[in-house]
Amino acid sequence: MEAFEYTAPKTIADAVAALASKGDQARALAGGTDLLVQLRGGRRRAQLVVDVKGVPELNQISYSARTGLTLGAAVPCCLVYQNKSVASAYPGLIDPASLIGSIQIQGRATIGGNLCNSAPSGDSIPAIIALGGVCNIAGSGGKTRQVPAEQFCTGPGRNVLQPGELLVSIHLPPPAANSGANYQRFIPRNEMDIAVAGVGTSVVLDSSKRNFVSARIALASVAPTPVFAKKAGDSLAGKPVSDAAIEEAAKLAMADAKPIDDMRGTIKQRTHLVGVLTRRTLQTAIKRARGE
Amino acid sequence: MTTSYQTIGQPVSRAEGPDKVTGAALYTADLNLPGLLAGKCLRSPYPHARIKSIDASAARRLPGVRAVLTGQDIPENLVGRMLRDFPMLAKDVVRFVGQKVAAVAADDLDIAQHALNLIEVDYEELPAxxxxxxxxxxxxxxxxxxxxxxxxxxxxxxxxxxxxxxxxxxxxxxxxxxxxxxxxxxxxxxxxxxxxxxIEPHAVIAQVDGQGRLQMWVNCKTPFLLRRQLSEGIGLPQDRIRINPINIGGDFGGKGSFMDSHVAYWLSKATGRPVRMVMNYIEELMAANxxxxxxxxxxxxxxxxxxxxxxxxxxxxxxxxxxxxxxxxxxxxxxxxxxxxxxxxxxxxxxxxxxxxxxxxxxxxxxxxxxxxxxxxxxxxxxxxxxxxxxxxxxxxxxxxxxxxxxxxxWRNFMGKPTLDAAVREAGYQAPKMTPPDLAADGGDWKVGRGIAVCERHVGAGSSTAKISVDGQGQVTLYTPLQDTGAGFYTMLRQVVSEELGVPYNEVSLVPWSTDDARFDSGVGGSRVTHVGGQAVYGAARAVRAKLAALAADLYGWPESQVVFKESMVAAAGHQAVSLGALAARSGGLVEGDFTYDSERDEDLTCFTAQVAEVAVDRETGQVKVLNFTTAQDVGTVLNPQAHQGQIDGGVMQGLGYALLEELKHEDGRISTLTFGEYKMPTIADIPPLRTVLVQSQSGGPSPYGGKAIGEQPISAVAPAIANAVLDAVGASVTQLPITAERVLQALRSQPA
The missing domain is CATH 3.30.365.10 (Aldehyde oxidase/xanthine dehydrogenase, molybdopterin binding domain)
Structure with missing residues (x-):
């Protein structure tokens, strides 16, 4: 592993200034479960590692039924699922937070880091997209901008962050009445594995809980980035909850999947799994929306 | 199972365990010698190519680089464990992705790695x-x-x-x-x-000492055989090579090969300094054995x-x-x-x-x-x-x-039917098949099936030697040329000493020998150690015991045949017991015994294994979950039930990985599964409930006290038992390992409607 400089700023301004000082040769460190492995393996290079765990805004986890959730980019997964109000408001976020890596990894790995690592297989990203997440980004000179989660990743390991920019937090809107969400993935092992395909869905039902008001569906490991399968989710809006509607959404999600053949799976298997997992996550999301 | 023995048959814990879990035990990569250099190899990116030229001049100029070697710089000797077909460094042709073409020794690993990047090799690809x-x-x-x-x-x-x-x-x-x-x-x-x-990748330290003698520390379980292979490759007589004892961090059959040993010698010779080479796991998955x-x-x-x-x-x-x-x-x-x-x-x-x-x-x-x-x-x-x-x-x-x-x-006392019957009974093979409630609730289309597989395998043979000494303080020391691969035999061998000399097993000091200290040893492997190493130690213990009994007879007039060894005391009926140390002290020095045991494989003796897998298969995704796994094993005397069970559970899980997960995948000769993220071994979450039935064979085996073999027995039937259970569950015949979800789906789709 090549030597690098290390700094641990205490403010967003200092963190951003440090990142800006080395441009694309600076990397932010939160849990380090991806970055350190990549540096050791020579898959990423960094002259400067900026440890952002000491920045208060990146450690916040604040939820209210009125404003939703603001989740600091350096909050580890275990603190997400151990937070009772977050766990009860966003079971669809707890799904990926509690299955990424292992117990030990979940003690370090962060949802923000999962987004910034921008792997097509990042388990939390489809869930964040399905939940309508927005990324709060800080830049130099006190500038900030918001980017919808579905627009954050731009390629394998690449995202919208410019040199000198920092992901501060992720915002999730408050859960609507009669809503539910779910993330599931397919892995060969029972844990410590990389999704062959993953699907996150969220649904909002009407007051009768028999009809879809809206739905959002996002996919992992089936394209160079996580995929927001907008047509698939939109196809459910206004329809009665039925196997036929779910099947139609699953078909549309499969059409949006553009997987490759690699050592983890084939195009055929991954596309098939998108269909299966879309059906299964919708069914679970509906159950959750109905309070079943 | 109960035996009439004191220590044999008891589930005693590992005598060598505390050193390992506290980090006190040393492995090759832990050793630091004065002036130690880091060695690393440049490997071929092509599966089959002619080497037209190698330009290492830039690497040689890099500060901190102490030597760069190519196939041109060392003799063209081919090496091998038996068939000698492998060049130590490729000279003209490379035949697989990962073959070594150049080697660097440098002040540290980063410099060595950098130097490798500066070596330019011109290849002409050949049909592969x-x-x-x-x-x-x-x-x-x-x-x-x-x-x-x-x-x-x-x-x-x-x-x-x-x-x-x-x-x-x-x-x-x-x-x-x-x-x-x-x-x-x-x-x-x-x-x-x-x-x-x-866990531990291949590692070696080579040092050419002041006398031109090669000193080597290497995680090789067959040091005497390695010494011969080194001699053939580097041209030093075997007595100019000493392989020193060192712990081995896991073997499973893979640690018997020379790997970087010859190259480390050439780098040490070229630099006049000790050189350490540790493969990383990418190299392990790309180019080990x-x-x-x-x-x-x-x-x-x-x-x-x-x-x-x-x-x-x-x-x-x-x-x-x-x-x-x-x-x-x-x-x-x-x-x-x-x-x-x-x-x-x-x-x-x-x-x-x-x-x-x-x-x-x-x-x-x-x-x-x-x-x-x-x-x-x-x-x-x-x-x-x-x-x-x-x-x-x-x-x-x-x-x-x-x-x-x-x-x-x-086969004598062949245990096929009783062992198969025991597995079938223990597994509830004929009971109704129920989908577990947690699976039934998860949305999958699960079906449950059960499958049987059986196999038989010999008890290993070979040669080993041992020496035991007792000093005047009663300290018992066992010397063995067997290197500890982690399988538990450093405890089992102490138990044999303990049983024969009546001392607590964990007070027996164990000193591993270098290749200078013994004539020969077959090494670890092939379900051999409990039999061969056990008999060598047993023989040495009996020799010491006989000497001590004779000494007691001589000193105290005890009937030699009635001398007993118990609780660190030596006694005979009707006489005042003396401590082992006090008796040994009367010899005027150490009381020593040694024994060499040679054996050929007994083809008329075998160990039988029967296994039953119970699986659930999701017809929608093809996913296979192993719900229960049962092993019935024909055994003789089990010397250490805990270590024995460890071999069964470990073998079953290695077989389960082989059945469902593990595969080095290739694309045009390049392995694409170069990390443990992609080369998928089972984790603790993949271990199903494991059941074991031991079926006692009357004849026992050739190990001391009538033990048979267990290290290799439990692995082979696992994959077919699981495949047969998948066939039983959903009618899908998967004829290629691993049994991936996709292969199950393919088999389901190709079923006649």
Whole structure:
């Protein structure tokens, strides 16, 4: 592993200034479960590692039924699922937070880091997209901008962050009445594995809980980035909850999947799994929306 | 199980365990010698290419680089465990992705790595062959045109230039047997590379000392054999080479090969300094010595009533680019392929074939998991075609005690039926099949099935030696040339000493020997150590005991035959006991005994394994979950039940990985699964409830106190038991390992509607 400089700023301004000082040769460190492995393996290079765990805004986890959730980019997964109000408001976020890596990894790995690592297989990203997440980004000179989660990743390991920019937090809107969400993935092992395909869905039902008001569906490991399968989710809006509607959404999600053949799976298997997992996550999301 | 022994048969914990879990135990990478350099190799990016030129001048100029070697800088000797076909560094041709073409010694690893990046190699790619069946075609590129000149090759002429060895075993005449059959079945099965997955990668330190003698620390479990291979490669006589003892961080069959040993010597010689080479896990997965893949075609003739009339197995083992990591001359792989079934006609044709892939070596029960998968899966396919339950079909054909094996052996006290019956009973094989509630609730379309597989395997043999001393303080010290691979035998050997000399097992000091300290030792492997190492230690303990008894008789007038050793005391009925130390002190020095044990394999003794897998299969995704796994094992005296159970559980899990997950995947000869993220071994969450039944064999085995063998026995039947359970659950026949979800789905889709 090549030597690098290390700094641990205490403010967003200092963190951003440090990142800006080395441009694309600076990397932010939160849990380090991806970055350190990549540096050791020579898959990423960094002259400067900026440890952002000491920045208060990146450690916040604040939820209210009125404003939703603001989740600091350096909050580890275990603190997400151990937070009772977050766990009860966003079971669809707890799904990926509690299955990424292992117990030990979940003690370090962060949802923000999962987004910034921008792997097509990042388990939390489809869930964040399905939940309508927005990324709060800080830049130099006190500038900030918001980017919808579905627009954050731009390629394998690449995202919208410019040199000198920092992901501060992720915002999730408050859960609507009669809503539910779910993330599931397919892995060969029972844990410590990389999704062959993953699907996150969220649904909002009407007051009768028999009809879809809206739905959002996002996919992992089936394209160079996580995929927001907008047509698939939109196809459910206004329809009665039925196997036929779910099947139609699953078909549309499969059409949006553009997987490759690699050592983890084939195009055929991954596309098939998108269909299966879309059906299964919708069914679970509906159950959750109905309070079943 | 109870025995009449003090320590033998007790589930005592590891005497060497505390040092390991506290980090006090030293491994090769822990050692630091003054002036130690880091060594690293440049590896070929091509599966088959001619090396036109190598320019290492920029690497040599890099500050901190102490030596850069290419194939031009060292003698052209070929090396190998038996067949010597492997150049220490490639000179003219590379034959697999990952082959070493240059080596650097530098002040640290980063500099060494940087220097490798500065070496320019000009390659001309050559036609390559990756499939072992294709490698035997007339049009296949010939990978070793000089094969007939290689030392250590099998004596038979080659059928094809890429066939490095062939063996045939059998009885009767299969053509005649097939003529007697009502039905003939033929199936082809494939298995992949499996890496041993030890925690510690290959590591070596070489130091040419002031006398020009090579001192080596290396995690090799066969140091005496390595010393010979080093001698052949580097040209030093064997007595100028000393392999020093060191702990080995896991083996599973893979730590018997020379790996970087020769190169480390050349780097040390070139620099005059000690050089350490530690493979990283990318190098391990790319270029170590995994289990051979195989393509196996089984043809079986049966009568309407299910009686097997003949079996013919054609086994093609993919050896990769070199045969140098195979310890035998010729081939032994697949010798049990026919299965423990009664028949008058059998034939096994087993081939080892060169391809442009990673050279393969030994892994736990070499050859057997491959052929057992093929053989036992076909047994179920045939049973189902005949409308027979696979258990009944096996019972109908299983060799019974006293009958001839399909290779003509007469196994003594053969435990096939009682062991199979025990597995079936313990597993609840005939009970109703229920989908567990947690699976039923998860939205999958789960179906439950059960599958059986059986195998038999010999007890290992070989040579070992041991010395035991007792000093005037009563300290008992055991000296052994066996290096600790982590399997637990450093505890078992102490138990033998403890039993014979009446001292607590964990107070026996164990000193591992270097190659200077003993004449020879076969090393660890092949289900050998409890038998061979155990008998050597037992013999040494008996020798010490006899000397002490004679001393007591001499000193105290005790009847020699009535001297007993218990609780660190020596006693005889009716006399005042003395402490072991006090007696030994009267000898005027140490009381020592040594013993060398040599043995040949007993072909008429075998250990039988029967296993039952219970799985759930999701018909929608093809996912297989193992719900329960049962192993019944025919055993003799179990010397240490805890270590014995560890071998069973570990073997089953390594077999489960082989069944469902593990595979070195290739794309045009390049392995794409180069991390443990992609090369998927089971984790703790993948361990199903494991059950074990030990079935006591009356005759026992050749180990001290009548022990048999366990290290390799539990692995081979796991994959076919799981495959047969998948077949039972959903009717999908998966004939290629691993049994991935996708392969299950493919098999489901190809079922007749």
């Amino acid at each position: 062959v990756f499939d072992p069946v294709e490698a035997l075609e007339a049009y296949a590129p010939v990978l070793h045109p000089n094969f007939m000149k290689y030392a250590g090759r099998a004596d038979d002429p080659q059928e094809h230039p890429n066939a490095m060895a062939r063996a045939t075993w059998g009885i009767g005449n299969v053509a005649e047997g097939f003529a007697q059959a009502d039905y003939i079945f033929e199936h082809t099965f494939r298995t992949p590379h499996q890496h041993q997955g030890y 995994p289990r051979h893949p195989a393509v196996m075609t089984f043809k079986t003739g049966v009568k309407r009533d299910g009686t097997i009339t003949a079996r013919h197995a054609r086994l093609i083992f993919d050896s990769g680019a070199y045969g140098a990591f195979r310890p035998q001359k010729g081939i032994t792989y697949g010798i049990g392929a026919i299965g423990p079934y009664r028949m008058e006609h059998s034939q096994i044709d087993s081939y080892l074939v060169y391809t442009n892939k990673v050279p393969c070596g030994n892994m736990r029960a070499p050859g057997a998991p491959q052929s057992t998968f093929a053989s036992e899966c076909q047994i179920d396919l045939i049973a189902r075609e005949l409308g027979m339950d696979p258990y009944q079909f096996r019972l109908h054909n299983l060799v019974r005690d006293g009958e001839e094996s399909p290779l003509g052996h007469h």
